Structures are given as structure tokens and as C-alpha cells.
Amino acid sequence: MYKSKIIPLTFVLACSSSFASTDLVKKAKDNGMQAIPADKVALMKLIDDPKDPITDAKVELGKKLFFDPRLSRSGLISCNTCHNLAMGGDDGIPAAIGHKWTANPHHLNSPTVYNSVFFSAQFWDGRSPHLADQAQGPMQAPPEMAAPANLVKERIVSIPEYVSEFKTAYGSDVNITFPKIADTIATFEKTLVTPSKFDDFLNGDINALNDTEKKGLNIFIDKGCASCHNGIALGGTMQPFGLAAKYKFSEVGDFKGDDKGMVKTPTLRNITETGPYFHNGAVWSLTDAIKEMGSIQLGIKITDSEAEEMKIFLKALKGRKPAISYPQLPEESDTTPKPTFD
């Protein structure tokens, strides 16, 4: 008697879950959420530029440049210092700290470099259209790597192995300019894509998310979060900020967005690894961040339990990171400009 009751119930639940999952995939997609393509060719179509195609030689060289602190004035700070690939692609501190221990003058938080190829704009104020342009900024910015473009170029062209690798990557007539160096870094960054269980789910594996993760996703959509956190990046577009209410920590730093007050929506991918949150890194708790977003962006009160349920979904956005062999950087020559600390 007991057994006969149980079996049909399990059967009904399984059917209902499968049916609900298909619905939920559709609902997510209808709300603009997109998967990282599982198919490599489809992914390459999204991230590659036929005019400057991604090749192994460029990626390997770009990786070396990304990890090379000699791109900074002091020789101590690399791209990876603030966009640490071991730590979700950022630095884990509220506001970036760079050359001479200078904090970001606007108290801006370093965004993750993972999946940044999917952003429609770069920097918190979206002033840069793509990674190759973006990568030129921090190298030169006095509170970051503080290296004038010419110094970066001089360092690289003085290192014979780098020159040789640029020739391998781009041909023997390559002109190693500062923008070319930034381009190469960007080519490496384009490969920093982290597919997750959520992508597997959207791509058709309806068991990739468990029931609580699906429930969290459903709440996430119902609350309206996907109205900004959408696309492949689940963010990365310019959006108005603080429309419904004033951000609790708006006094930390002086950042007010672009000239229209728009702020780049952060990606939610790997969000559990990329705290503290918000443009000024003022919120450490993901639960608090979810609730604050409900209040200031959606004008709704998100309860603690709803936030916890959404958090379970957000954890499922932790992606599989590309394997990175730590590089051996080429030796400088006698003509390499020395580090300076002023």
C-alpha cells in the first residue's frame, strides 16, 4: 500500500520537473539570458575577429604579456595583479590599488576579465568599446601600472624573445607598437571564457541544474534581474543605476557613471569569486548585494530567503576556467629600460 502510493508520486514529480525545466529554459531565453555556446565553432564566431584571428601563437604571447609585471613602470604590477586569473579574474579588494600603492581615485572596483569578451562596453563607464582598446588604459594609468605607452613598447622591443614571438604570431614584418601589445593581450583575454552548469542547462542538459538551482533561476527571472543581467555575459551592458532608490553606499567614491549616468552592469558569471560587489566594492555579502539591487534597481523588497534561493542559482554560474600553464617570461637585455619607482 505504502509502496504503491510512492511510485506514482515520484513519476509525477519527475515528469513535472522535466516539463518545468524545458519551460524554464524557454523562460530564461525569452528573458534574454544566453548560454556560452557549447560548440567551439559557434563560440569562435562570437569572439574571433577574422581581420586579426585568434591563433595559438597570439594567445600564448598574450598570456605572457598578461602575466608580465615589466609592462608596468615599477616592474611589479601585471594585468594579473588586478585581474587575477586564480581568483575569479579580479583582485578581491574594494578598490583597485596600483603604482606606489595608489588607490583608484574614484574608488572603483576591478572588474573580472573572465567572459569580458562578451561585454558590449568596457570599464564601469563603458568608455571603451572592446578589450584591445581597454587594455591600453590600465598600463598607462598613473594609479595603475603607470607606464607611458612608449616605455611599454621600449621594454618589449628590447627583449629578443618577445620580438621573435611577435614575428611568429604576426609575421616577420610586424610593427610592435603599444596598440599591438594591447591587441595581443586582448586576444588572450578573449579566450578567458568559463562555461558553467547554467550553460549546460540552457544548451539542453536539463539535469545540469538541480531543483534548488532551477528554483533560484526562476525567482531571479521573476524578480526582474534578467532585465539587466542578460545576454551571454549576464551583464556587460550600460544601464541606468539607482533609479528606484539611492544606492546605500553611493557616498563611497565619486563615480556617477557615464555622461548619462549609465553604469556597466557587472557580469554575474563567477560572481561568488568576484566580491566585494558594486562599482565601489562597498558590499561584501552576496546576499546583501542581491537585496540592495532589488531595492535600488527594481524597487522591490527581496527577502532573506529569496536572496538565499537566488544565491544558489548564482553559485551555479561558477564556470569551468581554461587551464593556464604559468608562463616562463623571456629575459630582458642590457638595453631594457629599468624599473622606476617614482
Place this chain on the structure above:
Amino acid sequence: MYKSKIIPLTFVLACSSSFASTDLVKKAKDNGMQAIPADKVALMKLIDDPKDPITDAKVELGKKLFFDPRLSRSGLISCNTCHNLAMGGDDGIPAAIGHKWTANPHHLNSPTVYNSVFFSAQFWDGRSPHLADQAQGPMQAPPEMAAPANLVKERIVSIPEYVSEFKTAYGSDVNITFPKIADTIATFEKTLVTPSKFDDFLNGDINALNDTEKKGLNIFIDKGCASCHNGIALGGTMQPFGLAAKYKFSEVGDFKGDDKGMVKTPTLRNITETGPYFHNGAVWSLTDAIKEMGSIQLGIKITDSEAEEMKIFLKALKGRKPAISYPQLPEESDTTPKPTFD
């Protein structure tokens, strides 16, 4: 007629070179120079501690800790910041810079971590007997990582994945103390051994060094360099400094060695990657460093051409680095002590 003259000459040269090489191996060994054993069991006998054996789990955990900037007060500085495994195991700047951009108060240069397991003493003044003891220093030193022992411990024990990895490495009853954390880092560091062409040569491959490299080695020994640069590390022991003449840059910084004026001899392995040279990093050119050593330690004048010849041998000490997959560091929890910047 022409041909008949050439053949015997080549034959004689080959014999002489082979004979000379065997002699040179003997001469190097007689002068205390030692190879990194090619045999893994023999190597492990040298670096392993049966009371705390090297295991894959400890090495992998130690690698994560080595790369983790959260072991520093600010969350920005890892062991790898000053001992960069991509750059010969050091930072490539004259004197270490740490927390709050503080320069080493004695203007001391960061020594390489590669092959440091073979040193008889650690730190420039030799005050530490081994790596596990040494590793405790920079984490706590205010101008370096500036993290009190208890803060380091609190950070680690608040990160569930670290706790789990410590249990895997040491057993479920492991007591995660600050010294245990340093021990684990040291276990990883012990594996940072870089065999080179020179080792292949000493280990019996007499063609591993070419003739100019052999000539450089011969001069190196004849000049007396191996009287301090010996053992497997080709350095790493405490020696008197500046006996024959005063070091040209002795006024840079206030370091005077240990209480007997002894200074740890730097390893010559990977020397082309570990400039600038001397305890205070005041000499950028390896040629100048060789000549200065001749003057202050051996009381001899080394000519430019002799220095260049020795440099060819020193380049052959560039070792094969162990492959390192860049780690994914575990996420902190809500109880993880936050970074501080004061």
C-alpha cells in the same frame, strides 16, 4: 692532400675534446661543484624529509598558498609577487617592495626561490635554517606581506576548501597552524628544482655543454669562483664578503651580513634571469657583477673578455623549470577576515 690533412686533425680535436671534457667534469667536482641528480630517487633523498614527506596533495596545496595574495594583510601580495616563478623566481627589481609600497629597509634584493632547497641557510644573513622556517618571515614582515601569523591562520581556516585540502594532505586531525601553513608552502618550494645543461654535463653527457661553455666553466674554476659557488646550489652557503676589496656599492643600504659579517652566497643557477645582482641589487650587468666579484672576493682583475667567456658558462646554468599549472584558489567565506590597507 687537403682532405688527408683535415681528417686526422678533426679526429684529434674530437678525442682531445672528449678527453678534456672528462677532465673538466672531474675538475668541477674536485672543486666542489655538484649536479642536481638526474635520478629522481637520488634527488628525493636530498630534498625530502621522511618525517613530513613530499606528496602530491601537499605540493598542490602549497602551490595554491604560494600564489595566494590573501596570505598578505592587503590581500594583494603573494609569495609569488617577490619570488615570481615566471621570472627566475625573483622580482627583477633592486630591493623588495611590499605592503604599502614599502621598500626593504636594508635595501635587500629578493633572492630566487628556485633551487633554494639546496641552500645551507636562508635569508642574506643566513638567519633561517630551512625553507619552512624562512617562509614564516615574509608573510609577517611589515614591509613585505605584513600579515600577523594569526591573521594568516584565520584567513585559511575560514576558507572551507583550504581546510578540506589540509585534511587531504595531512589527515583529518590536522591542526592548521601558521607554521603548518609555512611548512606546506616550503614543501611546494622544495620541488622548484631546475636541472640545466651543466647538470647533464656533470651527470655524464659530455656533449651537453659546447666548447665555449666548457671554456667558460674552466675559467670559472681557474679564477677561484667555485671556492664559494659550489655544492648543488652553486652558492647558498655563508661566506665572508668583501675581503679582498670594498664592494663598489657598499653604501647602498645598511646590510653588513650576519654578526660575523658573513653573507649568503647567491646561487648561480638561472643567474641570467635573476638580476639585478648582489645583496642590494645595485649591479644590473652580469659582466660587471663577475668583474666586481673578482675584485672584492678573489682580489684579481677579471678582464672583459674573461667575464664574457664565463658568462657563456653561466648562461648554461639556466635550468628547466617545473611545469606549473596556474591554480584556481578557493573562495573565501563570510567569516574570512577582510583585507586591510593600513
